[in-house]
Amino acid sequence: MQSNALAVFLSRLDFAWITSMHILYPPLTIGLAALLFLAEWRWVRSNDEHWYRLVRFFEKLFIVNFAAGVATGITMEMAFGILYGPFSQAAGPFFGQVLGYETITAFMYEAGFIGLMIFGWGKISRKMHLFATFNVALSSSLSAMWILDANSWMQTPAGVVLKDGFFQVVDWGAALLNPDVLLGFPHMLLAAFELALCFAAAVSAWFILKGQHVALFQRALKPSILALAVVAPLQVYLGDGLGRVVADDQAAALAAMEGHYHTYNPDGSVDTSWQVIGWPNAAGDDFAWSISIPHALSLIETHTWNGKVTGLDDIPAQDRPPVLIPFYSFRVMVAAGGALVLLGFWGAWLALRGRLSAERVSRHRWFLRAVIVAGFLPYISVWCGWWVREICRQPWVVYGLMRTEDGVSHMGVLEAALWLAGYMAFEIVVWASVWYFLAKLMRMGPDLTSPVAADGHQHLGELEVPKHDPDALPSYIRPI
Amino acid sequence: MNGLTQIQSLVTFAWWIALDFSVLLYVLLDGADLGAGIFSLFVRSEHERGAIMSAMAGTWDANETWLIVAGGVLFGTFPFVYGSAFPYLMVPLALALWGMITRAVALEFRHLAEARWQRFSDIAFGVSSLVTAFFGGMAVGAVLQGFPLTNTPGTVPTYVGGPWRFISPFSLWTGVAAVVAVTLSGVLFIRARFEKAEPIRQQAAAWTNRIFYLALAAVVITLAASAELFPWAARKWLGPDAALWALVPLAVVFAAVQMRRAVAHDRDLAAILWLNLGVAIMAGAMMATIYPWLIPGTWTIYSGASPAVSLFTFTLAMGGFFPIMLMYNAYQLWVFRARVSALAAYH
DSSP states (O other): OOHHHHHHHHHHHHHHHHHHHHSSSHHHHHHHHHHHHHHHHHHHHHHHHHHHHHHHHHHHHHHHHHHHHHHHHHHHHHHHHHHHHHEEEEEEHIIHHHHHHHHIIIHHHHHHHHHHHHHOOTTTOHHHHHHHHHHHHHHHHHHHHHHHHHHHHSSSSOEEEEETTEEEOOHHHHTTTTTHHHHHHHHHHHHHHHHHHHHHHHHHHHHHTTSSSHHHHHHHHHHHHHHHHHHHHHHHHHHHHHHHHHHHOHHHHHHHHHTOSSBTTSSSSBOOOOEEEEETTTSSSSEEEEEEEEHHHHHHHHHSOOOOOOGGGGSOOGGGGOOHHHHHHHHHHHHHHHHHHHHHHHHHHHTTTTSSSSGGGGOHHHHHHHHHHHHHHHHHHHHHHHHHHHHHHHTEEETTTTEEEHHHHOOHHHHHHHHHHHHHHHHHHHHHHHHHHHHHHHHHHHOOOSSOOOOOOOOOOOOOOOOOOOTTTGGGGGGG | OOOOOOHHHHHHHHHHHHHHHHHHHHHHHHHHHHHHHHHHHHHHOOHHHHHHHHHHHTTTTHHHHHHHHHHHHHHHHHHHHHHHHHHHHHHHHHHHHHHHHHHHHHHGGGEEEEEEHHHHHHHHHHHHHHHHHHHHHHHHHHHHOOOOOOOTSSOOOOOOTTTTOOHHHHHHHHHHHHHHHHHHHHHHHHHBBTTTOOOOHHHHHHHHHHHHHHHHHHHHHHHHHHHHHHHHHHHTSSSSTTHHHHHHHHHHHHHHHHHHHHTTOOHHHHHHHHHHHHHHHHHHHHHHHHTTEEETEEEEETTTTOOOOOOOOIIIIIIIIHHHHHHHHHHHHHHHHHOTTTTTTOO
């Protein structure tokens, strides 16, 4: 057990930092891979060059994002062992195995096909390329499934017993299908799709607003917005379901994210009110002030008028999670999710009246501006949602079974601080270069002139004759 | 930590082979990329440096995948080892990781960078290749030395010795040796990947000679130091089976001679394969020397294994994904096999 509270806190901060900086990238990889597949599929089916140009353009953005996701992801694979050694040992028989599954059935699989997807244009046939894109999309979703499974098990650790200092798996089925993952994974997967739809729509809206390539990007904008009108409400529904799982299995977590300090009112009646916003008092055992709606909490969590919801005062003091960050993170996430529902409906209404056609879409400037802003909302939501999940689980690393201070490595304050400083600098550099290169690709815009990649045929046994124009500069040094 | 059934012990043994296989494939495949990166520090033409990166652009990530696979197998099958060795190796791993990511950024984004940044990113590419190779080698040396564990009943033994214990003359030496070894692999890679008339191939050929003797010396010194420092190694090598162990250097020398002949006759792929064979024989011999330890004196493969290892998972991985991955790797190397010139287009 790590007894230095500051070192524990720094270790938590270290991990929070690298996780937050990692989760910026994989959701776009997952969602955009699926969108790339759909667009490429339409190209292969219809032979319509517009789809090809869109695929090639968004694929460039995809690659920049993917590279950052891998770089920050490898950091995570090492950080479990380095920062949380005792946790990795104790939870290894389940947790390590699941991450091992992720490596084998998702990462290996994805890395295999992504090289073909990026570099295979013109070298392999169109259908083979489409197949590669499909596999990238499928494998990245599989990856999310395993990661969420491992994380959900930390929330609702089923199927194990803690013996001899580590978690022994007694029921693989129960552990893999633990209560939290059944909605936790769909919620995350849908978040990835929602994020990618908003990203594609925002990029398209930016070009349309500038009057560039309107006909091309209208093709990406309209279906993205229509899909958002379906996905965003579905996400709210899944989120509500997940909230009730948390209410059932992690009473302390729910009380923290809802700022629900008291199970009962001073007069003995059940406290049913939902706090819209508020600020905790100095002692941290109640709100100093808050705006609340009576009965709303009971309605949300129990779907009854006066249902009892466990408050923080029913949780032993040493087992209570912090309130402030989860409380506000949760509200920001919900607000962003709600805004995306409204945006989806607005877009669907415009589309139904034919106003998102190539001729008319440019006139709806406020809508386009809103779509650009909405490109950032899912990122904020994903961050906030993840913070709710992780902070509400405190002070446990495995909920109810293993405390965080028992799971962290025996690092001194100095090492933990140095690691944090090093990786802060590093992840910020990665993040800044992603921004820089995405902005550069946006400024360059889609390539509409180079010939459409032909069906290449690289049959085994055929030797390629190197061919270049000796006078031309290679493309890698061509100013772009 | 040893309540494994007989079948589990067998599966653990098989996983250990798979783990070593993944690490070996990583060393063979990415070692060449790292070495080419180190070599690029000494290449004057920026076009040639760009072409070196182009030559590995389609395959470097698949090569590094094997390291991530090794990490996954380690966490999944040997969590007790993973959770204690990584805090011990925190500094070299963090620096090697820094190198790998810097390399990736420099390589992938070179064609997007402004001209004045290209010189900077080329240096970053070379230096980060060097850093990765050196600290990777240092981590291997530190593992061979082992580390102390806690001994508290009712808990899993773990590491509490602080982040600097990995530094020793031996681990510093293995870092240097790793740099020499990957540079040899890198120059052979350059020779195989560039068109025969390219001047960079001549530069690489000159390097091959010098680096070869350096690598030979590095191997001999490492073996002598191991025999001197590690009783578990000396006991096996000089024990009753000494005659059998003597076959290993003979086989390695044979592979090295064949490699030299292949280089002399411009058979570039053959040279790489002979080098890889030599490295594989040495790696196999090292594993056999260490067995049954995974980390000498610290964890055996059985005490470090997860009690949840199962034949099912192993079959899934070995029957399904490893073969697919291998086939895919081979296909990818084939698709991107064409020789490049300094004018190689990065596409």
